[in-house]
Amino acid sequence: MTALDLVTLLSQAIYVVIFFLVLWRYVRAPTPAHLDMTIFFGILGFIVVESRVAGLLGVTQPAWFTDLIVAAVIALPYVLLRLVDDFTVVRAGIKGVAALIGLGLAAIYAYLEAPYPVAWTLATVGYIAALSLYCGIAFVRAGRHAEGVTRRRLQAISFGTILFAVEVLMAGSAGQFQDPEKTILNATGQVLGLLSAVAFFLGFSPPAFLRRAWQAPELRDFLQRAASLPRLPTTLDIVRELERGAAAATGSRAQIALWQEDDRKLRVWTPGSNAPLDIEAGQHFAGRAFEQQRTIFSSHPVRDDPQGADVYRKGRVGAVIAAPITAGERRLGALVLSAERPPIFALADGELSQLLADQAAVILESRALIDHAAKVRAREEATRLKEDFLSAAAHDLKTPLTTVVAQAQFLERKAMRDPSAPSDLLGLQRIVREGQRLAALVTDLLDAARMEQGRLVSDREPVDLGALVSEVCSRQHASPHECELDVRGAIVGNYDRKRIEQLLDNLVENAKKYSPEATPIRVEVWQHDGEARISVHDQGIGIPPTDLPKIFERFSRGSNVDDRKFHGMGLGLYICRGIVEEHGGRIWAESEIGKGSTFHVALPLGEGRRLN
Amino acid sequence: MIHVWSGAGADRDSDLSRNRAVGNGGGDRAATRVLVVDDDPSILDTVTSILATEGYQVKSAGGGEEALALVAAWRPTLVLLDMRMPLMDGWAVAKAMREAGSKVPIVVMTAAENAKRWAEEIDAAGHLAKPFELDELLACVEKYGSRDRKN
Numbered sequence: 001m002t003a004l005d006l007v008t009l010l011s012q013a014i015y016v017v018i019f020f021l022v023l024w025r026y027v028r029a030p031t032p033a034h035l036d037m038t039i040f041f042g043i044l045g046f047i048v049v050e051s052r053v054a055g056l057l058g059v060t061q062p063a064w065f066t067d068l069i070v071a072a073v074i075a076l077p078y079v080l081l082r083l084v085d086d087f088t089v090v091r092a093g094i095k096g097v098a099a100l101i102g103l104g105l106a107a108i109y110a111y112l113e114a115p116y117p118v119a120w121t122l123a124t125v126g127y128i129a130a131l132s133l134y135c136g137i138a139f140v141r142a143g144r145h146a147e148g149v150t151r152r153r154l155q156a157i158s159f160g161t162i163l164f165a166v167e168v169l170m171a172g173s174a175g176q177f178q179d180p181e182k183t184i185l186n187a188t189g190q191v192l193g194l195l196s197a198v199a200f201f202l203g204f205s206p207p208a209f210l211r212r213a214w215q216a217p218e219l220r221d222f223l224q225r226a227a228s229l230p231r232l233p234t235t236l237d238i239v240r241e242l243e244r245g246a247a248a249a250t251g252s253r254a255q256i257a258l259w260q261e262d263d264r265k266l267r268v269w270t271p272g273s274n275a276p277l278d279i280e281a282g283q284h285f286a287g288r289a290f291e292q293q294r295t296i297f298s299s300h301p302v303r304d305d306p307q308g309a310d311v312y313r314k315g316r317v318g319a320v321i322a323a324p325i326t327a328g329e330r331r332l333g334a335l336v337l338s339a340e341r342p343p344i345f346a347l348a349d350g351e352l353s354q355l356l357a358d359q360a361a362v363i364l365e366s367r368a369l370i371d372h373a374a375k376v377r378a379r380e381e382a383t384r385l386k387e388d389f390l391s392a393a394a395h396d397l398k399t400p401l402t403t404v405v406a407q408a409q410f411l412e413r414k415a416m417r418d419p420s421a422p423s424d425l426l427g428l429q430r431i432v433r434e435g436q437r438l439a440a441l442v443t444d445l446l447d448a449a450r451m452e453q454g455r456l457v458s459d460r461e462p463v464d465l466g467a468l469v470s471e472v473c474s475r476q477h478a479s480p481h482e483c484e485l486d487v488r489g490a491i492v493g494n495y496d497r498k499r500i501e502q503l504l505d506n507l508v509e510n511a512k513k514y515s516p517e518a519t520p521i522r523v524e525v526w527q528h529d530g531e532a533r534i535s536v537h538d539q540g541i542g543i544p545p546t547d548l549p550k551i552f553e554r555f556s557r558g559s560n561v562d563d564r565k566f567h568g569m570g571l572g573l574y575i576c577r578g579i580v581e582e583h584g585g586r587i588w589a590e591s592e593i594g595k596g597s598t599f600h601v602a603l604p605l606g607e608g609r610r611l612n
Numbered sequence: 613m614i615h616v617w618s619g620a621g622a623d624r625d626s627d628l629s630r631n632r633a634v635g636n637g638g639g640d641r642a643a644t645r646v647l648v649v650d651d652d653p654s655i656l657d658t659v660t661s662i663l664a665t666e667g668y669q670v671k672s673a674g675g676g677e678e679a680l681a682l683v684a685a686w687r688p689t690l691v692l693l694d695m696r697m698p699l700m701d702g703w704a705v706a707k708a709m710r711e712a713g714s715k716v717p718i719v720v721m722t723a724a725e726n727a728k729r730w731a732e733e734i735d736a737a738g739h740l741a742k743p744f745e746l747d748e749l750l751a752c753v754e755k756y757g758s759r760d761r762k763n
Contacts, residue, residue, distance in 0.1 A: 398723035
């Protein structure tokens with residue numbers, strides 16, 4: 001027995017084994033693809049076994065038997081074309097033409113007597129090789145558009161198909177050569193044939209372990225990224241990533257439908273389209289999987305879901321798996337996997353899709369929890385702000401009240417004991433001062449409340465800012481600070497005079513409050529870019545850079561402010577901001593610790609100018 | 613001594629008895645040393661002047677450090693303590709006092725809603741919720757100041 005004989009025997013045995021494996025598959029799941037595979041390997045097995053049996057017995061076959069074998073060989077590439085059609089779409093015309101040519105060739109062979117003319121043999125070989133090559137190219141193209149396991153399967157099939165075409169060419173032309181070329185061609189053909197058979201088997205019907213191995217890289221990649229998915233900016237981003245991951249892991253197309261509690265509908269964000277699609281529960285495969293809470297497989301979506309038939313035809317959807325996405329009791333949506341043809345999916349893909357859907361549920365639920373936590377935090381923050389407000393307001397109102405009440409009662413008591421006693425001037429002054437402090441606080445609180453409703457500014461009138469600034473500055477009598485004024489031109493705008501006065505008062509008083517005695521306060525008023533500009537500059541303690549962005553918020557006080565020295569609730573600048581913003585202007589500050597601060601105000605002039 | 617400060621509800625009808633009480637209590641009061649701690653100068657001045665006029669020995673502290681120094685040096689028999697103060701708050705003052713071994717009764721003075729809880733937190737003898745009335749202040753000082761005196 002030569003090496004060539006051994007290879008031949010081995011490959012023939014493998015053909016037969018594969019045939020029985022495929023036959024077993026067909027018996028278990030009689031799908032068109034399994035049928036075509038059984039026919040394909042059946043023909044191969046038949047030719048192989050027949051030649052071996054004939055060789056062993058040394059019998060000459062009758063002419064009709066030879067014709068049958070020739071017809072079977074001619075049928076092979078046609079069956080291959082059917083297999084292409086099982087996995088991807090083949091144009092109807094091509095199948096018809098191939099069938100006609102095949103039948104014609106077989107008929108001519110039945111008519112001819114052996115030995116056949118060389119030209120005929122070569123023409124037949126050419127037909128078989130060409131059709132096989134076409135199938136190979138079709139599989140390559142289908143593989144390019146697929147991903148993951150499907151891509152690998154289609155690559156194996158196209159590899160097998162091209163090997164098959166080459167093998168046919170070699171075996172068919174071997175007869176035209178003498179030894180040793182004939183033997184070499186035969187041997188090479190045998191090896192190629194064996195390789196193509198194995199590639200076909202692995203591609204058409206991969207064993208479970210190989211399928212899992214082919215799915216593993218994408219699945220692992222997806223699971224690795226799963227932990228980071230809940231932190232993506234939007235739920236839609238998460239959905240897109242989940243779809244991408246599920247598609248890669250199963251080698252199919254994937255779409256996620258999310259249940260919208262408000263609309264009581266499932267929503268699908270179709271790729272490339274901005275408008276999402278709403279699906280009722282129970283409608284289409286997503287709706288059915290969602291409603292029935294089970295995985296649904298359809299190998300004929302056009303028949304099983306006539307409502308969506310157009311979409312399936314247009315989108316070349318020939319098989320669908322839909323799995324519910326459910327976290328515990330919470331139904332979140334459904335994962336829908338679709339493929340061009342049913343054999344793209346294996347039985348195990350039902351389980352895999354449910355696993356992926358469960359993974360999606362975990363990720364979406366984590367996202368919901370993150371969102372919920374953020375909402376709770378925001379609510380707590382709001383509550384805390386309110387509590388801060390209440391406790392700050394309560395504390396700051398009660399403190400001066402304590403003095404007023406206790407001091408007044410004490411004066412009353414003293415007067416009752418001895419009505420002729422001289423009045424306690426210090427005590428009276430304390431009451432007056434704390435009463436005023438209380439009044440200012442109440443005014444500030446009411447202003448802050450008004451501001452929140454945007455009702456701070458009322459009656460507008462033409463206001464000369466320069467005149468108003470000098471009025472405010474000159475009013476601050478008995479102050480150890482000098483007010484330096486720099487008013488460039490008459491700047492008149494249409495403002496609420498009382499509020500602007502309050503704003504200037506506040507800024508100038510702040511400047512004085514937070515700067516050492518005898519340092520001047522510089523106030524400038526000018527016009528710039530159609531805006532009135534005011535700046536108040538002091539040489540005071542300054543504002544720490546970290547506090548600067550917060551100073552115009554309510555209850556915000558500089559961290560370097562000693563509460564004992566400077567009374568206040570932290571409402572002054574907040575109200576200033578309100579006054580400026582309601583006028584359509586801006587307020588900001590710049591500062592350097594220990595050097596001083598400058599507060600800037602920009603107010604629109606346009607309206608005021610027209611009025612004047 | 614039977615003290616007749618009747619608290620917040622007292623009205624003018626009890627003026628006579630009050631006057632008597634002032635007269636009777638004068639001698640004891642002189643032995644009561646009250647330390648008033650508050651960061652608000654107005655409250656500090658008011659409470660100090662009231663208690664001084666009523667015949668108590670009074671000293672004031674505008675902050676925690678100052679208060680602790682006075683507790684050690686002057687040995688008050690009662691401390692009126694504000695809780696929310698910058699730099700060193702009432703809790704810190706109370707803790708430092710106890711750690712230094714001082715058993716002087718403390719009365720918490722605060723504008724906060726939870727005056728009672730805060731008083732419990734630092735194991736204070738009592739509390740005065742701001743704004744308090746004159747009668748409440750005096751009753752409180754009399755009650756806790758005199759108790760310590762008896763001890």
